[in-house]
Amino acid sequence: MPKETKKAVAMRILVTGGAGFIGSHFLRLLLKRDNATLIVNLDALRYSGNLDNLRDVASHPRYRFVHGDICDAKTVEALIKAHRIDTIANFAAETHVDRSILEPAGFVRTDVIGTAVLLEAARTAGVRRFLQVSTDEVYGDVSTGRSKESDPVAPRSPYAASKAAADLLVQSYFTTYGAQVLITRGSNTFGPNQYPEKFIPLFVTNALEDQALPLYGDGLQQRDWIHVEDHCTGIATVLERGTPGEIYNIGGGCERRNKEVAQAILNILGKPGALIRHVTDRLGHDRRYALNCEKVRTLGWQPQANFEDALKSTVLWYQDNPRWWGKIKSGEFREYYERLYGARLST
Numbered sequence: 001m002p003k004e005t006k007k008a009v010a011m012r013i014l015v016t017g018g019a020g021f022i023g024s025h026f027l028r029l030l031l032k033r034d035n036a037t038l039i040v041n042l043d044a045l046r047y048s049g050n051l052d053n054l055r056d057v058a059s060h061p062r063y064r065f066v067h068g069d070i071c072d073a074k075t076v077e078a079l080i081k082a083h084r085i086d087t088i089a090n091f092a093a094e095t096h097v098d099r100s101i102l103e104p105a106g107f108v109r110t111d112v113i114g115t116a117v118l119l120e121a122a123r124t125a126g127v128r129r130f131l132q133v134s135t136d137e138v139y140g141d142v143s144t145g146r147s148k149e150s151d152p153v154a155p156r157s158p159y160a161a162s163k164a165a166a167d168l169l170v171q172s173y174f175t176t177y178g179a180q181v182l183i184t185r186g187s188n189t190f191g192p193n194q195y196p197e198k199f200i201p202l203f204v205t206n207a208l209e210d211q212a213l214p215l216y217g218d219g220l221q222q223r224d225w226i227h228v229e230d231h232c233t234g235i236a237t238v239l240e241r242g243t244p245g246e247i248y249n250i251g252g253g254c255e256r257r258n259k260e261v262a263q264a265i266l267n268i269l270g271k272p273g274a275l276i277r278h279v280t281d282r283l284g285h286d287r288r289y290a291l292n293c294e295k296v297r298t299l300g301w302q303p304q305a306n307f308e309d310a311l312k313s314t315v316l317w318y319q320d321n322p323r324w325w326g327k328i329k330s331g332e333f334r335e336y337y338e339r340l341y342g343a344r345l346s347t
């Protein structure tokens, strides 16, 4: 059967971190994609987990929410058993580089130990498939060319190092136990519902409030941007058609310098360029990430979004949903913002 026409098999899937940005979009995509899959969302609802992201699917008959931590083996084992889970997609992670610089320990706990707990619970319960959602940051700074899946990992931030460690653990379960694992390495993702600590939602919401946009260093760093819906269809494709034991890069192929993205945001909102403030650079800041995505394309996937259009619709989403981000920015976020940017913005 040609790959494109192979039918998705209904799953009983545990999505961890399903109340987060990419996890919530993925969960919604799965509910739409077929009419038989049961989805259990395990989320600790820490600072970036937000049930507001899932209001529209909260009472869906094929969706269940469990409040809990992936590091808690008893909870994980019990829910795998109770819901007869056959597939796990691990989105639960601490993901923000700047937070990993301030407090690395939590990244080791959630990203490394949490993944280890899930892998072991999956192995002992005989879970059929395990997909680990990883990141292009594990390849480190890429000054030229594009990272391939066969490239060695060379992480440079505590966040990237914790994700690289988790990837190695996942691969070891394939080699040692023959576990049917898959790893996706996505590029910088953007879209609605992204916690406003990340570059695009931070700059959009700051601009909406006429606040300065803190651009690190010279602002000439490059990232390979992908819209969250493209990232999620990529993950679903790998889950359905990927070869166990393999890694798949999922990138949008839209390389942009941070400065250009900041200016594009201001242009969409009709705000002045003077809002951009060059501030002290991030420690160990990677200049460039870029992914070679030929491998995932052989599964029949390719990104659909045009960067400029997708950025515009994303900016308009934040403009139309001030309550969603206003609630976040008035809470714990303020303290974090002051800690990270206070001194930077006052000089």
Ligand code: TYD
Binding pocket: 096, 097, 098, 137, 188, 197, 198, 199, 200, 202, 214, 215, 216, 217, 221, 222, 223, 258, 282, 286
């Ligand atoms: P980020 O969204 O943190 O993703 P990552 O570091 O994982 O790629 O940042 C994207 C880029 O934007 C990165 O080069 C750092 C830069 N950046 C700023 O210039 N200012 C900021 O306040 C933030 C959060 C990021």
